[in-house]
Amino acid sequence: xxxxxVLQKLGLESGFASFFLTDGGWKNLVMIIIAFxxxxxxxxxxxxxxxxVGIAFGCLLTNLSYFVGQGANALYHPEIWAAFLDxxxxxxxxxxxVMKQAGLLDFFYIGVKAGIYPSLIFMGVGAMTDFGPLLAxxxxxxxxAAAQLGVFVAFFGAVLLGFTGPQAASIGIIGxxxxxTAIFLTTxxxxxxxxxxxxxxYSYMALIPLIQPPIMKAMTTDKMRKVKMVQTxxxxxxxxxxxxxxxxxxxxxxxxxxxxxxxxxxxxxxFRECGVTDRLSDTVQNALMNIITxxxxxxxGATMVAQNFLNFNTIKIIVLGLIAFAISTVGGLxxxxxxxxxxxxxxxPLIGSAGVSAVPMAARVSQDVGRKYNKNNYLLMHAMGPxxxxxxxxxxxxxxxxxxxx
Amino acid sequence: xIDLVNISVGNAAGYALLGYMVVFFGLVLLMCVIFAMGxxxxxxxxxxxxxxxxxxxxxxxxxxxKAEPAPGSAGDFKLYNTDPxxxxxxxxxxxxxxxxxxxELRFISIREVKEDEV
Numbered sequence: 192x193x194x195x196x197v198l199q200k201l202g203l204e205s206g207f208a209s210f211f212l213t214d215g216g217w218k219n220l221v222m223i224i225i226a227f228x229x230x231x232x233x234x235x236x237x238x239x240x241x242x243x244v245g246i247a248f249g250c251l252l253t254n255l256s257y258f259v260g261q262g263a264n265a266l267y268h269p270e271i272w273a274a275f276l277d278x279x280x281x282x283x284x285x286x287x288x289v290m291k292q293a294g295l296l297d298f299f300y301i302g303v304k305a306g307i308y309p310s311l312i313f314m315g316v317g318a319m320t321d322f323g324p325l326l327a328x329x330x331x332x333x334x335x336a337a338a339q340l341g342v343f344v345a346f347f348g349a350v351l352l353g354f355t356g357p358q359a360a361s362i363g364i365i366g367x368x369x370x371x372t373a374i375f376l377t378t379x380x381x382x383x384x385x386x387x388x389x390x391x392x393y394s395y396m397a398l399i400p401l402i403q404p405p406i407m408k409a410m411t412t413d414k415m416r417k418v419k420m421v422q423t424x425x426x427x428x429x430x431x432x433x434x435x436x437x438x439x440x441x442x443x444x445x446x447x448x449x450x451x452x453x454x455x456x457x458x459x460x461x462f463r464e465c466g467v468t469d470r471l472s473d474t475v476q477n478a479l480m481n482i483i484t485x486x487x488x489x490x491x492g493a494t495m496v497a498q499n500f501l502n503f504n505t506i507k508i509i510v511l512g513l514i515a516f517a518i519s520t521v522g523g524l525x526x527x528x529x530x531x532x533x534x535x536x537x538x539x540p541l542i543g544s545a546g547v548s549a550v551p552m553a554a555r556v557s558q559d560v561g562r563k564y565n566k567n568n569y570l571l572m573h574a575m576g577p578x579x580x581x582x583x584x585x586x587x588x589x590x591x592x593x594x595x596x597x
Numbered sequence: 598x599i600d601l602v603n604i605s606v607g608n609a610a611g612y613a614l615l616g617y618m619v620v621f622f623g624l625v626l627l628m629c630v631i632f633a634m635g636x637x638x639x640x641x642x643x644x645x646x647x648x649x650x651x652x653x654x655x656x657x658x659x660x661x662x663k664a665e666p667a668p669g670s671a672g673d674f675k676l677y678n679t680d681p682x683x684x685x686x687x688x689x690x691x692x693x694x695x696x697x698x699x700x701e702l703r704f705i706s707i708r709e710v711k712e713d714e715v
Binding site for chain 2: 329335336344350351422430433434438446588595596
């Protein structure tokens with residue numbers, strides 16, 4: 192019995208040896224450290240923990256199990272997905288070919304690739320969202336539109352930095368501040384950038400309370416921030432029931448590429464509002480949302496393979512993402528300032544920054560900043576209008592980019 | 598035919614501008630639809646009111662005169678999904694927080710905001 196030979200074989204096959212013996216194995220070590228940092232941010236700093244913990248652990252699992260040239264035991268295989276997208280490969284667009292060699296996280300990733308998870312997450316978002324503030328004040332939709340400025344400025348910036356059109360579109364959508372939309376669009380247009388884009392989108396969404404207030408203070412005066420808005424009208428149940436049908440019909444006819452996102456968002460909302468599907472609404476809001484979040488987060492994290500992630504493009508994406516978020520906030524505030532002027536000072540411009548869709552964090556930031564300057568000011572419900580308008584706005588922006596570059 | 602993969606800076610600027618305009622166009626149209634929807638729904642309400650009033654008039658209980666508001670009262674206010682006991686507590690807390698007597702405050706409505714709505 193060759194004990195030494197067996198031990199040597201085990202040693203050489205171990206991940207520890209692969210860090211130093213495999214080409215680029217040290218990069219896995221760096222990614223593992225990045226995964227630990229992301230876990231720290233999710234668990235200790237509570238940065239979008241429901242997603243970041245799953246993303247970080249997916250990243251950890253991928254980089255523990257996949258080394259270039261040693262993919263037999265890997266949970267995620269980037270080369271399978273490269274072949275899936277390669278028109279000259281026999282595995283082109285073949286889920287059968289993927290399943291033959293897939294690891295656990297490859298199976299999870301099929302749901303991302305097919306656009307299933309982001310759409311189902313949108314269904315959950317719809318079931319959790321009360322569109323009442325938007326119905327009470329439809330002008331909020333203008334703020335939701337204005338706050339998409341960062342999407343298109345970041346798209347242009349990405350082209351300037353040398354990204355291709357589809358890649359630039361995927362980077363730009365980070366400015367929509369909407370994780371599922373960013374994942375949906377990136378999977379369709381630039382799947383190789385999914386890891387950094389998802390990380391940038393969710394990290395900046397978690398950082399909204401830090402990113403937005405300085406911009407809000409810089410663009411508004413004390414007098415503007417103190418404006419108390421009048422109570423919005425009460426919205427009838429019928430309006431809330433008709434709303435998802437009207438939006439689905441109208442937006443999908445206008446931009447058919449938005450159908451998966453808008454369709455699921457509005458179906459979830461109809462479950463919530465129609466009053467006869469409470470069980471479905473409850474399932475979509477809780478059980479389904481949680482299950483999909485687990486699959487989505489771990490499979491997105493799995494795409495953070497060292498060879499794809501550790502490059503200069505990732506840094507560019509992180510910087511462009513921050514610019515996109517900041518400019519979207521500026522766009523929303525500009526819209527708020529215009530409404531402040533045109534309404535004769537009746538509308539508090541701080542609600543404009545809530546037009547970036549991160550629901551409900553951006554609305555909470557408007558409320559918090561407003562209350563700092565007038566402790567009797569309650570802007571939350573007024574800011575929820577632009578906030579949910581931003582969800583529709585970012586889906587329309589994604590639909591436009593998909594129809595141009597898809 | 599424009600090369601969308603290796604897109605030029607000029608074309609990118611054009612698409613960025615067009616995209617922003619499309620988002621505005623879509624949401625402005627949606628705003629008009631929602632305004633129209635609101636108008637139609639609110640028009641329906643007064644029309645439905647007389648029909649609802651007829652059976653109510655027949656009911657003897659409905660004949661009871663409405664009680665006069667208490668002295669100093671600012672009139673009625675609306676409760677949406679809120680228990681009167683909870684509403685009383687909310688009003689007391691607001692008055693206490695603001696440091697003003699309750700009879701100097703006017704509440705228009707109180708609505709329960711669920712955890713997932715904020």
